[in-house]
Amino acid sequence: EIVMTQSPATLSVSPGERATLSCRASQSVSSNLAWYQQKPGQAPRLLIYGASTRATGIPARFSGSGSGTEFTLTISSLQSEDFAVYYCQQYNNWPGWTFGQGTKVEIK
Amino acid sequence: QVQLQESGPGLVKPSETLSLTCTVSGGSISSYYWSWIRQPPGKGLEWIGYIYYSGSTNYNPSLKSRVTISVDTSKNQFSLKLSSVTAADTAVYYCARDEGYYGVWGKGTTVTVSS
Numbered sequence: 001e002i003v004m005t006q007s008p009a010t011l012s013v014s015p016g017e018r019a020t021l022s023c024r025a026s027q028s029v030s031s032n033l034a035w036y037q038q039k040p041g042q043a044p045r046l047l048i049y050g051a052s053t054r055a056t057g058i059p060a061r062f063s064g065s066g067s068g069t070e071f072t073l074t075i076s077s078l079q080s081e082d083f084a085v086y087y088c089q090q091y092n093n094w095p096g097w098t099f100g101q102g103t104k105v106e107i108k
Numbered sequence: 109q110v111q112l113q114e115s116g117p118g119l120v121k122p123s124e125t126l127s128l129t130c131t132v133s134g135g136s137i138s139s140y141y142w143s144w145i146r147q148p149p150g151k152g153l154e155w156i157g158y159i160y161y162s163g164s165t166n167y168n169p170s171l172k173s174r175v176t177i178s179v180d181t182s183k184n185q186f187s188l189k190l191s192s193v194t195a196a197d198t199a200v201y202y203c204a205r206d207e208g209y210y211g212v213w214g215k216g217t218t219v220t221v222s223s
Contacts, residue, residue, distance in 0.1 A: 091208030091209055100152070
């Protein structure tokens with residue numbers, strides 16, 4: 001099973017600042033990597049797929065990069081609505097697609 | 109656009125079978141894979157399994173012995189059964205459209221395992 005490791009566990013950022021979230025795979029997942037945002041009491045929302053393609057309706061301040069085992073989600077200028085938990089997920093290697101444990105982005 | 113809605117009992121007794129249904133509206137269940145994903149309180153996301161509209165399935169190896177996912181294309185629904193539940197199966201259960209990634213999710217339903 002591919003293990004996805006996200007860092008940091010918690011990221012404290014001021015509104016308007018840049019946030020950089022990392023996700024590492026225990027073996028290569030090519031570019032088959034997605035990012036999700038989850039707010040309390042809500043289902044996750046797809047932000048990025050294919051490591052760098054924004055999903056429909058996702059603002060341009062969200063960007064994804066990386067391939068193989070190292071991936072990054074960047075939020076260029078944090079808005080109040082961006083404070084949430086973010087998950088990465090690989091969909092390259094079987095058995096079973098796997099998620100990271102999440103990074104919580106909180107207000108500094 | 110496609111919407112998903114989970115339904116089923118919110119409380120299940122230990123050792124019994126958890127049963128949930130996901131209804132797909134605004135589109136056809138055909139030509140896609142459909143997954144169940146769960147999230148224990150305060151924890152991360154765990155994929156449970158998927159089903160193709162034709163009926164082929166694949167399950168998380170850690171749950172495989174207890175999971176059955178089925179589809180009813182006439183009702184545009186797919187269902188989850190998880191047997192021999194324990195408190196560790198308490199979670200929010202989501203259904204989602206599976207394209208490798210999950211672009212469409214239900215709102216989730218909370219299932220508590222307790223006597």
